[in-house]
Amino acid sequence: MIPPGTRVLVSMATYNERDNLELLIKEIHAVAPQADVLVTDDNSPDGTGRLADQLASADPRIHVIHRAGKLGLGTAILAGMHFAMEQDYDWLINMDxxxxxxxxxLPPLFAGMQRxxxxxxxxxxxxxxxxxxxLSRQLMSWGINVLVRFLMRIRARDTSGGYRCYSVALLRRTxxxxxISRGYSFQEEVLYRCxxxxxxxxxxxxxxxxRRAGDSKVNLKEVTRSLSTILLLGLQAFFGLD
Ligand SMILES: Nc1nc2c(ncn2[C@@H]2O[C@H](COP(=O)(O)OP(=O)(O)OP(=O)(O)O)[C@@H](O)[C@H]2O)c(=O)[nH]1
Ligand SMILES: [Mg+2]
Structure with missing residues (x-):
């Protein structure tokens, strides 16, 4: 599944995910025991960061980045990408x-990385x-994908999902x-850059x-900001302005 010698990092951004974190990491390691895990926490009020530190002190495969406050999903994922490059991993999984x-x-994602x-x-x-x-969420997601595929000329069918495996070599040349995205539009933007x-x-x-536990972090402000960013970037890409 993972070729011998391939260094894999599974990166996840957290904001108030205390009730999901431990079991999730356990299940990741049940499937991919050789993978390291990186938690990028934005000083979650529910203590997710402290829990991540406890887990990391008991397991050398677990790493934690602490940020001072809620700085957005996009910049948290980017922090994970820089960590993967600095620490010379080969593959980076990002997931919620x-x-x-x-x-x-994870196994089918790894399998796809062969080619x-x-x-x-x-x-x-x-x-x-x-x-x-x-239905409203399905329609919105469908609309965003149609727009992004057309404007950014991306062939993938799911351009907004955050469950991905990147080759770190690809990130280095991207x-x-x-x-510019700080929030959810990061997914479409980074795909375009890739x-x-x-x-x-x-x-x-x-x-x-x-989600199993906790509350969604998506709110109207974030949706509006992400939609306008996608539209702006999409038009720039379409007219070759970048
Ligand atoms: N570090 C950090 N993590 C974040 C931030 N916003 C969201 N996240 C994390 O990003 C992941 C996705 O956020 P969710 O709120 O689940 O968004 P979603 O999956 O699109 O929406 P739901 O289906 O409603 O859960 C989760 O692991 C969150 O904890 C943030 O500002 N900083
Ligand atoms: Mg979610």
């Missing part, structure tokens, strides 16, 4: 820390999907300095389930 991205899909440098855990290829999403760097993308189906 609420069980919507289940560790059972590609970016594999997306995709809700929109046969076998994938979302569970219990209201112009990450150009990224495409510009020239990459082979594959998708493997995932079923996106509701």
């Amino acid at each position: 820390a609420d069980f919507s991205h289940h560790p059972r899909y 590609h440098d970016l594999v997306i855990g995709s809700r929109y290829v046969p076998g994938g999907g979302t569970l219990n999403w209201p 112009d990450l300095k150009k990224l 495409r510009r760097a020239g990459c082979k993308i594959a998708e493997t189906p995932i079923l996106f389930e509701d």
Whole structure:
């Protein structure tokens, strides 16, 4: 599954994920015992960061980045990418820390990496999907994907999902300095930058389930900000202005 000698980092951003974190890391290590785990926590009021420190002190495979406050999902993922490059990992998995991205899909993500440098855990290829999403959320996600695929000329079907495996070599040649997203639009933007760097993308189906514990961090302000950023970046990309 993971070729011998391949160093894998599983990175997750956390904000108030205390009730998910320990079991999630356990399940990741049940599937991929050789993988290291990085938790990037934004000083979660529920003590997720402290729990992550406790877990890290008992297991050398676990690492923690603490940030002073809630600085956004996008910049947290970026911090994980820089960590992976600095520490010379070969593959970087990014996933949510609420069980919507289940560790059972790690093996197919790894398998796709034999021939590609970016594999997306995709809700929109046969076998994938979302569970219990209201029609409004399905429509919004569908609309964003149509827009991004068209404007940014990205072939992948799921351009907004955050469950991905990146080759760290791809990240090194991607112009990450150009990224402007701080929040959820990071997913589309980084995919665009990876495409510009020239990459082979594959998708493997995932079923996106509701978070197990805790509350969603998505709010109207974040949705509006992400949508406007995507629109701006999409138009820039379409007209070749970047
Ligand atoms: N460090 C950090 N993590 C964040 C921030 N915002 C969200 N996250 C984490 O990013 C992941 C995705 O956030 P969610 O709130 O689950 O967003 P979502 O999965 O799109 O929405 P739901 O389906 O409602 O859960 C989770 O692991 C969050 O804890 C942030 O500002 N900083
Ligand atoms: Mg979630």
